[in-house]
Amino acid sequence: MKTVTAIALVSQKGGAGKTTITMQLAAALAAAGRRVAVADLDPQESALRWAEAAAGGAPCAETVFGVAGDARTIARALERGARDCDIVLLDCPPSIEHPHTLGALERADLAVVPVVPGPTDLWSTRAVEKLILLVQQRRPALRAALLPNRVQRTALAGDVLEVMREFSLPVLPVALAQRNAYAQSAVEGGSVFHLGRAAQAARDEMTRLAAALLDLSGAKKT
Numbered sequence: 001m002k003t004v005t006a007i008a009l010v011s012q013k014g015g016a017g018k019t020t021i022t023m024q025l026a027a028a029l030a031a032a033g034r035r036v037a038v039a040d041l042d043p044q045e046s047a048l049r050w051a052e053a054a055a056g057g058a059p060c061a062e063t064v065f066g067v068a069g070d071a072r073t074i075a076r077a078l079e080r081g082a083r084d085c086d087i088v089l090l091d092c093p094p095s096i097e098h099p100h101t102l103g104a105l106e107r108a109d110l111a112v113v114p115v116v117p118g119p120t121d122l123w124s125t126r127a128v129e130k131l132i133l134l135v136q137q138r139r140p141a142l143r144a145a146l147l148p149n150r151v152q153r154t155a156l157a158g159d160v161l162e163v164m165r166e167f168s169l170p171v172l173p174v175a176l177a178q179r180n181a182y183a184q185s186a187v188e189g190g191s192v193f194h195l196g197r198a199a200q201a202a203r204d205e206m207t208r209l210a211a212a213l214l215d216l217s218g219a220k221k222t
Ligand SMILES: Nc1ncnc2c1ncn2[C@@H]1O[C@H](COP(=O)(O)OP(=O)(O)O)[C@@H](O)[C@H]1O
Pocket: 011, 013, 014, 015, 016, 017, 018, 019, 020, 021, 046, 094, 149, 150, 151, 176, 177, 178, 179, 180, 182, 183, 186
């Protein structure tokens, strides 16, 4: 059986942008010709609700499905749910103590940690990093990177981005800006790829992110 590339969106806090990035990234990867599934591992089921908001199914992924259970159950459910896909995005609960987060890290090829540049997110990112480094000791195949999200051009954001470079995990070469288009498309269950010209900057950003993650996860087409 073909193995699906799994990319997990992980953070210790709600509001870092896991669900937003999951759904926008699904659309960006689909636009790049990939078959994408989204697994919602958060009991709050935000990704499932996002997909439900779209009339006629989620336009950004082939399937959005809920997954629960221990690491083995999650791994099995992912292979089944994403059977016909190239990539499955794992939208994790907002806590590293939640067993689904560990289950996702046990299966993922790549873990992406969104970080909003502010002091509180830095603290919680230290905890996520610790968990990822621990899993990597057992599973060196797990790759991981930090993704600055909701970046604004302030001195504080600049300082935080500097501090992020001192983490053990690498910082992705793409950062996501604070943009209305990301929140707006959630209301309609769509993505920035379904919005007009005003969302072009967001689309460009997500396209660059998708390319960077395909590269890192080893899912790049040869
Ligand atoms: N880059 C961004 N620009 C603007 N709003 C964003 C951005 N990323 C996330 N948001 C908003 O922040 C809130 C939390 O995002 P969400 O994806 O639900 O976080 P999480 O899944 O990590 O809890 C949502 O209202 C979302 O629309």
